[in-house]
Amino acid sequence: MKTSRLLAVYAPLFAVAVGWGLFRLAGFEGGLVLGWLPGAIGLAIGGMYLLAAARTPGLEPAGRRFWRHLAVAALLIAPSTGPFTEASLGGRKTGPLLFAAVGLLGVALLLVLWALLRLPTRVRGRGDWLRLGLDAATVLVCSATFLWQFVLRPIAGAPLPRVLALLVLSVLCLLAVLAVVKLILAGVAAVDRRALRALALVVLIGSVGSALVPLLDGPRLAGVSDLVTMCEALMVAVAGVLQARRAGAAPATPLRRRRPYSVLPYLAVAAVNLLLVAVTVAGGGTLPVLFGAVVATAAVVARQLLAFADNDGLLRSLREHQWLLREQATHDALTGLPNRALFNEHLEHAGAAVLVDLDDFKAVNDTLGHPVGDGLLVEVGRRLRAAVRPTDLVARLGGDEFAVLVPDGPADGLEGIPARILAELERPVHTHGHVLTVTASVGVAVRAEGEGAQDLLRHADIAMYAAKRRGKGTHARYTPDLSGLLMTPESRLADLRRAIAEARPPFTLEVGRAALVSPGFAAELTGLLAEAGLTPDGLTLALPAAQLADDGVLPRVMRELRAAGVGLALDNTGTGTVRLDLLSALPFSAVIVDPPTGVDDHRSRAFAEAVARFARDAGVEYRVRSEGSLLESAL
Template sequence: MTTFGRLRRDPVLLALVGLTLLGCVLFFALDGRTLDQVRVYWVAQVPLDAALAYGGWRLRQLAHIRFRRFWSMISFAGACFAAGDSVQALQTLIAPGSPSLDGGAVQTIFFAIGMSSNVIACLIFPQGLTTLRERFVFWLDATTVLVGGGVVAWCFAFNPVAGGDVNRVNDSVTAALVLVATFSATKVALVQSPPMRRIAAWPMVCAAMVQGVATFLPGDFQTLEHPYVFVIRLAPSLLIALGPWIQQVIVRSGEAHQPVKRRPYSLLPYGMIGITFVVFFMMLPETTSSQMYGATVGVVVITCLVAGRQLVAFHDNSLLLGRLDTAMQELRDRASYDGLTRLANRTHFGELMRDSLMRDCDGNGAVLLIDLDDFKTINDTMGHASGDTLLVEVAVRLRAAVRADDVVSRLGGDEFAVLLPGASPDVAGRVCAEILRRLAEPVEIQHHTIVTRASVGVTQARPGDDPQTLLSNADIAMYEAKRRGKGMWVAYTEEMGSRISAEAVLIREMNTAIDENEFSLVYQPIVRLSDERMTGVEALIRWNHPTRGTVSPAEFIPIAERTGQIVAIGRWALREACRQAAEWRSELPGPFTVGVNVAGRQLRDPELVADVAAALSVNKLPPEALSIEVTETAVLDDEESNAALVALRGLGVKLALDDFGTAASSLGLLLTCPVTTLKLDRSFVESINTVGRQSAVATAVSQMASALELGSVAEGIETAEQRDLLRSLGYQYGQGYYWSRPVPPGRIVQLRAAERSPAAV
């Protein structure tokens, strides 16, 4: 239901309006019976005043703590009005005297106290002014209005024409208080964070204005001969009572205060100056000389011209400030939102997370980190424009998948985040499932149908968590989802955090391992199966950790590839292997080849080819003595890696396709990669004597190598039976524990020198 709908159905508001309408009907029904009209007037005042008092007291309990003092003083003012009007009503009913709408001494005192309480409440209410200049301008305007009201009161109180009677003095005091109250209430209604919404404030402002108009009406409108005089005098009491009850309806409905944009200048002081001049002319004696009158008019005209010129300048400045505010808003918008998807950006998302954590002391809520799977393929194959179109569509679907109060953000690239305030693990899981469901719906881009998948990491907020911790935990869970096969969501656990923490320590230690000479190379012989003589070795890296001992390559190589540290480690291994190969060539007769493993990340390094050329040149090593070993997955559908292999082959080095047969596109690679050797993966060797399928694969690889005039190496040979079978299948070279485990460089010299039977070796 809308605010206006609630107001129309509120019983208190209906009762207040109904009571006032009943009084108005009685005023007209009792026309000519002035005493009864006066009694109705004072009796009707009391419930309206009580409604103001009780409404203010209720708001003191319902409103924000910073508004409580304001509403306490409004309630006190209503109580004063009720007390004074009750005394006057009783007096009118019991001892009426002459009918009059002017209160007696008691009523006048209570009215003055109540009006003063209203004025003070408005004046002491925080105006939201932060700078010294803003406070100075506000109090300059306030003083102008207060002085103007004082001048009006002074003129009416001591004007000789008025005769200085008590009624005129009372009217002048009332007029001054009403003018000040009008100014104060208007100020409260226009501050940026007001105690009440405008719909509630303006009835109270209008009450003061109507009261002031009633005070200054000509004599014919002041007499009690006309019923409408009673209506005009009763209307302010209704209006001022409506304000608190309207605000109560708004507060109970849960609607927040809407900040009011502060105007750069106020017209109130200029209006008060105009009123002062009007009163001044009214007070001029009839015998004023023409010279004095002309001078006075000149002063007034000049003042009005200066004020007009100043208002024009204010208006121009206001337009400039408006354009500046618009520009600032655009800048803030660009600083807070992503330009492509219009989602919150990383900075703004962090601020929203921080605010949410501060509001929710229990730490409830969840954060999702979403990364599109294989988004790079779309950019590479369809162009960045298509990628941007997809990102916009993903943003739309994410908004549709979350709840109304959730926050969706684009952190950058194809990475999104969602803040779920107050969400339990079950709710977070349902949101994740809905996100994956919506993203999986096909989308049409450039006449192509694309099905988007994503990996989602979820973390629950806990007391004391900060935004960076939550994003980090969600990131860990998201990478775990990718590791498990993509297209799924995974919730963060402490075990994941412990594993990542251990990896982080390993990453930091790898940064210094090269400088501390903690890496070393061991070498596994490669023998010619026809005569079992060693023709080369494969270099394998080892990490001799100072406290943990030997760290397995299976533990640190995947981490090094993911972080990019493999480039520096691989560069060191290449140089060390070439240095050792050159040393061996000077000691050992005959051709001898050293194989060095190169990861996919290294193949995409633009310095790789130059590094290989430099290592060969520095060590005076012939290119044919070096074999670069790469896996199928490292070059699969990667033009950049394939170009690097072509350049390496141009240097004259050998290229071996390692672990051949394990990837999905091995046959296609043979047509694009300039390899010289195929190395059969050990998984096809371990049961080659007993499993027919493995024997068939091994046979096919040998035949392909022979047909393409490529060298063939079988890895993982551990028995004489495996050696004999592979030799019979046509494999040229073998490698495995049957001849030797990976050994230090000195042992290679010994093995090469022996050149005896495998059993003796």
């Protein structure tokens, strides 16, 4: 429906009502029908617009019922305007027509009230209804105060039938106001919100008109009441037009978000307090108005206190939600331990790191199932917490890999942590009807001066890998000679090829223990020498004494190299002593020593001569490191 059509219908009616009001103001007393007829026609036309709104495509059944009820109410109110207009101009004060008009108006108000109350609202919870009730009660008290001051108080000495009729209508009006306020505050889905606001304006205009009744007692001002009726009729039609434009379907663009609060109760309290000030200044009866202002203010205060409680609950819920999100983001869901994210935060300030990797965990999942594996991980996490101090951080990094961060480094019993961890894990684990034996590889690293967090983690990983090479259920602590353990075969092969290509025979290469014990090292070395056209007897491998551990792997590899013709030198650089035990126990072909620091020291010279004689007697070449490096290259 177009707005231009609506204006075309109501503009002539407004013109007649305004004209008649001007004639009455000028003293013209005839043509009473011109006073009430425009309002009656306007309300009847508004009822037709409401019926059209009830036929809006896609409208919910509750919305159709609501608009039909309002249309019938508008059609009932339309004929009652005539008797009321005549009564206000000093004509028929009582009689069947006036009582019939009051009856029609009462039925119409009851129908409006019924239609409003039957509309479903969006309010669901008990707290929502409590807040809604306080807001609606505030508006209702303020409306009742205005109704008393301007409608009921002036007719205190009037005949009883008139007082009862106006009292009944006033109560019905207050109930209608309550229903409209409830819908405005709670919101509805079955009726267009803009149309509901137009109906609220109808109630507001009617309340203003009722308040003006005592002020318009003179016959010359009677036209104002008819203009009020015309405004009500127009807003009724506007409500129908707004609902018809919605066409039932949801709009393509998203609706503007509603405010989480309403200013209506505060406006009502402000209005009743202004009324109290006006009545006090005028010197009239202030007690009823004062009572209304106090009650309305008390309702607003109670509503505000409830809002404070709600806000406090929301903030507490928000804090709990934030804590829960933090826990979910920083802790492992299965074991409850800190995860890698929180581990990395604490890693920046840790003095030492311990990595724990379970041995053969995949076999548990594959043979017994993931529930058993999960139960095992939970128990391992509990035992790790029991094995360390409360100040140490135990984390699950993923899968079967755990970690412990020690904030104060080796000062307070770090050496005992790996042993306690392995001891805790040795005890059988009972889960899901199975008894499991757990072993783990534990790597320990202490942060050196100037090292970063990632260096500490990398060193702990290298130590853990070294522990795995030693066997299940063992631990290792990081030392610089372990760094080669993480070399890939490809990178080790590339380094060997580059060192051999850059050297000229006879030459010496320094090799760390990690590279020496790598699988296939002897075969790789001899193959690269043949590839370069060199013979093994032109190469000597220098092994730092500090990196040589007593185990069964090293002698086997050294025997393979000596059998291939490669020379092996025991390099005592930086040790301050000569490891004669290693020289006799392992198949070395040479020994390298640093020159004596005290040349005039008789004991140092005597010791050097004794080592040289021992080397000659054992068939081992004796070398003294000269200025710079004896070695042409290093691995």
